[in-house]
Amino acid sequence: MKTKMNNKATSKILMSNLIYLILAAVFIALMLYYIFSQANAANFWSQYYVKELSKITNLAQPGDEITLDIHRATIIATKNKIPSFSEIFSFNNPDNEICVKLSPGRKNCYHHFNNVDITNEKIQLAAGPKADTNLLTFEIKEKEVTESA
């Protein structure tokens, strides 16, 4: 009789606290998801890559062929489930704009002032001297339509 009453009291205490436990669990799960999604610093690295690409493009001259190590970008994109590596880097030549996408649903874009076009961009996987890095290669060409006229 005593054990039955104890069980009932325990279940009552559990029931009254259950809603708090559920709320706490949902909160912790949401926070962990947010922290881990931020911890790979996709925003920081996409800003880094887009600005480095802009710097290289600003210093480049028509005829240059540029190769860039993008290994970290591909790792972050894979972790963030970007379906294809070709989606990571995009070059909008008419607007002189370079975009880098390392997390789904958003990309960071930056302009360059050099009046050139970026063409023939391709990603080479497992390349480099030791075949252990992913590389982005592109060519710099003279702008097709001169906008300064």
Place this chain on the structure above:
Amino acid sequence: MHNSNKINIQFAQLKSISTLSNKKAQGGDITMIFAFMFLLIIIGTGIVAGLASFFGAEYDYRKIDAQLLNYKITKCLQENKINFDQEPELIKQQIYEKCQLNKNSLEQNFYLKIQIPDKPTIKLGRGDNTQCELQKLNTNFPVCIDHTLTINNQQITIQSGSKLKTQTKIT
């Protein structure tokens, strides 16, 4: 038998009082959910704000952009002959063509001023010296770089600035 019935009735009364007081306590317990949720919201906002300020901060590149523009113009003026005695519009056109600068991009996001004594000042893009000075007080103004060089005994002052920031686009 009679006694036992009496005890049973008393026990039932006691039980009903006890249930009533328990329900009252439960009411207070449920009200505390709002306080608990408020606490969670405060903690969550703190975590989100902390992470956003640490990982989401702008990677400021404006000073490097201004330096690059200054370097490019300096190199261009050293390598190309630009006639600064003609009309300012023609000089601007020559600078765009010979220095390989994109007019749209420069006018929207950059600032360039070329000063030669006794000659008209050439200004490209948006901004002015005041905005460059105000950058120390307000980070939204362009970050500027000054450089002076001498070509053919002519002292040329180049002031370049950048207010370009990363644009985040939803895809």
